[in-house]
Amino acid sequence: MKNLVIIVFGKNEEILQTLKRIIESNQGWQAVIQQDLSTCKNYLSEYPGDILLLSSGLSTQEEAEITDYLAHLNHSIGLIKHYGGGSGLLKNEIYSLFPDLIPDK
């Protein structure tokens, strides 16, 4: 499976840890947890990864600011506004960004 670095930005610790566990149960996928806007920006500027996944607990302003910042960086990185908080939709959201990862494709 393709190696993926997924930066998970959110505030709810239990959900962040759940997402990390689910992501890292896939061979080659790594989750980097970020809970602070400025720290997340700094990380993105140095290590953009493959996907920025917006988890829960962020304010509307934080979501907008990190999205704008990502555009400003001009990196080729997928942006996912995650819904559901667990395993139900996560893989489908990632597959929508990277259709080549869909099994048997």
Next chain:
Amino acid sequence: MNRQNFIKKGLLGSGIFAASAASARIMKNDIDEIEPLEALDANAVHYDSDQLESHSVLHKATSRGHANHGWLQSNHTFSFANYHNPERMHFGVLRVLNDDIVAAGRGFGLHPHDNMEIISIPLEGDLEHEDSMGNQAIIRKGDIQVMSAGTGIMHSEYNKNNDQAVKFLQIWVYPNQRNVAPRYDQITLDRSERHNKLQQILSPDPSDEGVWIHQDAWFHMGHFDHGISTNYNIKQAGNGVYIFVISGSINVEGQELETRDGFGIWDVSEIKLTATSADTEILLMDLNMILN
């Protein structure tokens, strides 16, 4: 993107959350690119068969994704967990329609959710609920359970009984705003109020009949005798309707549906339903076709 294209994209799998290359090389959700709905054609009350085909989608029961976890048998109308079908991603804001059977004494252990309106409808047996907000409850046939997951909620759902399976529908609807305060509710409805008519079980209005959610959606259930017809008027211009047949069979605007079939229709202001067998039970979901 016009409304028709959005709906087609959704139905064909590249809808709300599909990747697209934006100008800044960021792949992002189409959610930010959706334009306002066009006004509903006032003349579009009913369709002939050709028009129906272009404004509807049929999901036969046998075409659903299936997961067998031993203790859990689940049929997925839309892509879920390890079932991924790009042509089955959502119908408007309806994202998940799981038809679950949980073995006696088994269940879903404590797990989190966020940013989703989650509705559970027991069909047989009893489901035992616990959550991080301190709620402990049992839901049975005739009850409707709703959770606004919002910023995050932990919950478990177990089969209360050790001698029979519990069957229930698990429905996820995208919320119209992210990160709302988590909320739990359940109600018991008088099932006789849905005999040969539609009974509202959910709406966006806390003061209206049934439970409520953060979305422009109205759910109804009906239990019909053979040959009984009823009309349903769409609640909000631009909404679509998704009908799931729990038991029996029904004709919707000329489309024959059997048990566990799903049928979505849009760009119409009224639909006619006629039960074509005895003991026909349906769930009708009137849904926003775009995410606010």
